[in-house]
Amino acid sequence: MIRPRTFYYRGNTALPGHYRFIENLKMIEMKKVLIFFALFSVTFMGLAQNNDRFTSLFNGRDLVGWNMPGKVPGFEVVDGILVASPRNGSELFTEEQYGNFVFKFEYLLSEVGNSGVLIRCNPENPWGTGVEVQLLAPWTPYRDDLHCTGSIYGYVAVNNRPDETTGIWHEMEIKCDRKRITISVDGAVTTTADIDTVKSMQGKNLTGFIGFQSNHSKEGEYAHFRNISILDLDNDPEYVKKGFYSEDPEIRKQAMEVSVFKGSSMVKVLIQMMDEDNTMAQAGAKQALFDIVAGISAPNAIGKERVVVAKMLKEQSMDSTSEITAEYLKWLLEMLNRTITG
CATH class of the missing domain: 2.60.120.560 (Exo-inulinase; domain 1)
Structure with a gap:
């Protein structure tokens, strides 16, 4: 007995069974290729982003x-x-x-x-x-x-x-x-x-x-x-911030020194720390903010840095959830404004 040929359709075109099998294989292989390139792209992009962070x-x-x-x-x-x-x-x-x-x-x-x-x-x-x-x-x-x-x-x-x-x-x-x-x-x-x-x-x-x-x-x-x-x-403010919460005084000291050195890039994070419920971190942040303002108030300090920090202190003093923090920021701002206007 002669078996009838089985046909499948691709679009409006009828294909014999063995051709359909070949088509399936091609589709499977194509999917594998696409998955490979997708994974490769994700990996490559991740490596590229990591390398971009290096100087x-x-x-x-x-x-x-x-x-x-x-x-x-x-x-x-x-x-x-x-x-x-x-x-x-x-x-x-x-x-x-x-x-x-x-x-x-x-x-x-x-x-x-x-x-x-x-x-x-x-x-x-x-x-x-x-x-x-x-x-x-x-x-x-x-x-x-x-x-x-x-x-x-x-x-x-x-x-x-x-x-x-x-x-x-x-x-x-x-x-x-x-x-x-x-x-x-x-x-x-x-x-x-x-x-x-x-x-x-x-x-x-x-x-x-x-x-x-x-x-x-x-x-x-x-x-x-x-x-x-x-x-x-230490270019990442969040990384530096974690040092303020360490039980190790040497690590806290390093975090404070780095914050003062980085200056304006750390101001917002330091203010956020003052609003948090951690006495040790609050004290460190308060001191670091004072040292930053004192540093940029010096006669030889860069004027642009003063303006940037002054703007941040003003904005954050209005947005702070803590009245104590807000008053401290206003006090720092007054000290800095005397330098700018003087």
């Missing part, structure tokens, strides 16, 4: 944005690469200070290359005020886990030894989040440290400059750096 610290042409305080230069820019080759030359430091941040860069070490990254330090006494994240080729007999690449040199050993191959590029990321430091190499975490649990690190700066150590190996060896960028966590 480049090296333009590949010169050392704008950096300082070499010593008499003997320890760094130069060659073909778009930051090169540390003169032996025991000056270290290189950022012009800006950073407290909480994600610092990332790529590095390449020569066969016996020896360098490092200084974080939260004072350039006049970098190792006394801050710490060094080690960058070291695997040549020295002293390269144990406390002194190898990725360690906080002499303070915290790596718990996951990174790839130390010389002559190739690696990526390092250093995250300082309050009192927690996390170091990653090539995407894998090598070291984590809680300052409160490392007795020798207690009392170290929580805010300071970031620096690269010059070539501390023999003449002719080197360390190369490129794609240097930073995500300043």
Whole structure:
């Protein structure tokens, strides 16, 4: 018996059964492709947005944005690469200070290359005020886990030894989040440290400059750096705000200092904190607001900043839900207006 052929329809066109099967396969494959590109787009956009938040610290042409305080230069820019080759030359430091941040860069070490990254330090006494994240080729007999690449040199050993191959590029990321430091190499975490649990690190700066150590190996060896960028966590007022609620007085102090440094960008958040039911945060916010106003009232302060803060104080004093806060803001505004009109 001859079976009748089964027809399906696409639009007004009749298709035999086996053609319909092929059509279904095509549609399934097309859906898979569309899903793949949709997921890829979401992932790519997320990565792009994350990278957009980073600020480049090296333009590949010169050392704008950096300082070499010593008499003997320890760094130069060659073909778009930051090169540390003169032996025991000056270290290189950022012009800006950073407290909480994600610092990332790529590095390449020569066969016996020896360098490092200084974080939260004072350039006049970098190792006394801050710490060094080690960058070291695997040549020295002293390269144990406390002194190898990725360690906080002499303070915290790596718990996951990174790839130390010389002559190739690696990526390092250093995250300082309050009192927690996390170091990653090539995407894998090598070291984590809680300052409160490392007795020798207690009392170290929580805010300071970031620096690269010059070539501390023999003449002719080197360390190369490129794609240097930073995500300043303290640029987010909500992140800074959380520090005011910490039980740790050092973290509260850092949050207050950052707020005063950031100035007008923190005013609105500080005023909101004064309206909240937290005595400790209220006191910190009140002091920070006073210090901001006092700072921009100085004769050498930027006039534009005064006008911006004055406008915010006026608006917020009218919108505040607390009569005490409103009166305090009016008092600050009067103090600031005397400076503007005077």
